[in-house]
Amino acid sequence: ETGVTQTPRHLVMGMTNKKSLKCEQHLGHNAMYWYKQSAKKPLELMFVYNFKEQTENNSVPSRFSPECPNSSHLFLHLHTLQPEDSALYLCASSLVGPIGELFFGEGSRLTVL
Amino acid sequence: LAKTTQPISMDSYEGQEVNITCSHNNIATNDYITWYQQFPSQGPRFIIQGYKTKVTNEVASLFIPADRKSSTLSLPRVSLSDTAVYYCLVGDLNSGGYQKVTFGTGTKLQVIP
Numbered sequence: 001e002t003g004v005t006q007t008p009r010h011l012v013m014g015m016t017n018k019k020s021l022k023c024e025q026h027l028g029h030n031a032m033y034w035y036k037q038s039a040k041k042p043l044e045l046m047f048v049y050n051f052k053e054q055t056e057n058n059s060v061p062s063r064f065s066p067e068c069p070n071s072s073h074l075f076l077h078l079h080t081l082q083p084e085d086s087a088l089y090l091c092a093s094s095l096v097g098p099i100g101e102l103f104f105g106e107g108s109r110l111t112v113l
Numbered sequence: 114l115a116k117t118t119q120p121i122s123m124d125s126y127e128g129q130e131v132n133i134t135c136s137h138n139n140i141a142t143n144d145y146i147t148w149y150q151q152f153p154s155q156g157p158r159f160i161i162q163g164y165k166t167k168v169t170n171e172v173a174s175l176f177i178p179a180d181r182k183s184s185t186l187s188l189p190r191v192s193l194s195d196t197a198v199y200y201c202l203v204g205d206l207n208s209g210g211y212q213k214v215t216f217g218t219g220t221k222l223q224v225i226p
Contacts, residue, residue, distance in 0.1 A: 004156075031211040031212070033211075033212075035216075042215075042216045042217055042218050042219070043157070043200075043216035044216075045214075045215070048211050050211045055211060056211070056213075088154065090156045090157075091156075092156065094211065094212050096211070097211075097212075099145055099162065099204065099206065099212070100162075100212065101159040101162075102149075102157070102159065102212055102214070103159075104155075104156025104157050104158070105156055106154075106155050106156055107154065107155065107156055109154070
């Protein structure tokens with residue numbers, strides 16, 4: 001079981017659709033992250049929110065739009081995606097501070113047709 | 114952040130001790146070392162973390178030599194359920210309020226009956 005819950009677990013969308021991925025944590029953490037894991041590639045950090053403030057954006061295309069309304073919830077809004085955006089999108093959270101443990105959710109498997 | 118290099122894959126028989134070595138030649142004074150485990154279609158799970166010398170917990174040991182240019186994850190008496198990808202990460206202690214780490218390609222460990 002995990003303290004980080006991601007929905008939906010699977011999503012298929014067309015290139016013109018708009019959809020959102022949701023992440024929720026009940027661990028009392030204040031930092032939340034979005035990672036992308038493509039087939040046979042390392043995990044790529046996309047965004048970091050620290051106390052609801054975006055502190056990292058690793059040159060992610062604007063078709064990915066994050067939102068962090070509070071410390072427990074994180075969204076990734078998707079629009080006009082490309083087939084190469086198909087991947088496993090992982091949310092993680094951690095306590096404030098540079099060390100410790102990243103707690104990951106089980107991921108949302110996205111397929112763009 | 115320092116780049117990490119690990120073997121792409123390893124095989125081991127059940128019950129044996131497995132040692133996975135990670136090279137991080139350019140590690141900086143402010144960097145620390147963390148290992149994660151990932152099963153297919155799941156998020157990574159924290160195993161162990163350290164800065165220097167040896168760290169041990171209930172599932173693994175981490176050996177870091179004095180020059181810190183490498184680290185070795187030791188898994189005692191592996192079982193089939195230890196078949197997974199193992200990631201060595203280097204993180205920045207000066208990142209501020211969040212964990213600034215980079216995932217590499219990892220080591221795929223296959224445990225054989």
